[in-house]
Amino acid sequence: MTSTHIGWVGLAGSFTLIVIAISLSLWQRLRLSGSIAWAATRAAAQLMAVGWALRLVLDPDASVIWAWAWVVVMVVFAGATLRQRAPEVPGIWWLGTLSMATVIIVSLSVIFGFGVFPIEGRTIVPLAGMMIGNSMTACVLVGRRIVAEFSEKRDEIEARLALGQPWPEAARPYTGAALRTALVPQIESTKAVGLVFLPGAMTGLVLAGVDAFDAVTIQLAIMYLILGSVATSVTVIGLGLTRQLFTSDHRLRRIDRQMTSA
């Protein structure tokens, strides 16, 4: 195994590609050169800061408590980010935070319970980051889909309620459709892995000099972890949001940009 160390010179070399992107923008008068330069600089600053903080957290001598504290911060930020990305979904902040916390508890319990990875800062933080990162898109999708579905199919849902169905039964076909919509991309992506694309973690391991078969087994474990996490987070958000759209006496609430009356 050979270690891959890019160094400042290597990093500066890769910046050549940013220069090419800016040149193309100038040549084609896309007026994006400022945005490209800002994006590249901001990414560098953010990652440097994160790298510095991670170095402290992941230090073998550092207490594992710091890694768990990092995860808690990630969960809270994930909830806030979800609210920014889908403000039309009522209660997305607390539902998002709850679903991410559930994902972390369930998935890491399985992973660490079966001893798939050791309980160390260097495993806790990246694994939690991957689960949260991959779950966020699906959570936004399921939240938006449920709000749209319940607005468009309000007549059908109320017709079911009017026939005496309890709210969970009246909502099931529409919540189910939204859950399927949110889960299918992750399932498809899991199917295509290795054939259509090489996932980031595996690519990173191979670039870092890890044996290809070892990289594959690690990647597989991570893919299963991600699929399970996405399914868990989507289900928590989907069921929680559905519950929130009904009153306790089986009436469907009005759904506006912001949820209003009961």
Place this chain on the structure above:
Amino acid sequence: MHPPAEPPLLRFDSVSVVSGSGVALLADVSAAVVSGAITVVAGPSGAGKSTLLRLGDRLDIPSSGRVLFEGTDIAGIDPRRLRRSVGMVFQRPVLFAGSVEDNLRVADPEASQARMSFGLEQVGLDASMLGRAGDDLSGGEAQRVCIARTLLTEPKVLLMDEPTSSLDPVNRRSIEALARQFADRGLGVMWVSHDHVQVSRLADHLIVLCEGRRVSDLAAEAYLTEAGEQGSQP
């Protein structure tokens, strides 16, 4: 127009509804639905007719006042049980995905073929329709299936929210005839309409709403007389 002769199945007792934005949709409206009669709720668009009907099925709740079913405040009745006793037919026929049989089974998952066939016959449809896809039905057929579906819950009251507004005159008259049959069998029917001629044909009792308020009985009589005159014109 006849005065109610027996205790109402459904009674709206000074109900008011205020929207989330503070607009009064209904203000202090009282009304009753009695067994064996059709109570028509008439008035212009936006008068609060549908809002009143939705209170009866507890799809909405009043901001003040109360609704009583067989003398009991519906706030104290399990909504699922209430809604099987107080059926609702919506303005636009709402069919769920699947066949006619699938739709009927939403109302009664255990219904036998004979019961479903009888349900269809009650609304003038043939039992052979059970296997047909809901998407293939005409507007009139779809509304009849919706009525048959509601009847499977064996309601005592039928709330019908402009059920013929999207139908042609022939279907309109036949749905009206069905409502009359149901009333003759003892159901209490509440029918929302803004069609003067239809009002004059159907109303045993009339409630006229205007801007969320119930107009006086005298004004309602005048409305019915005017409607009758319009209905008798060639």
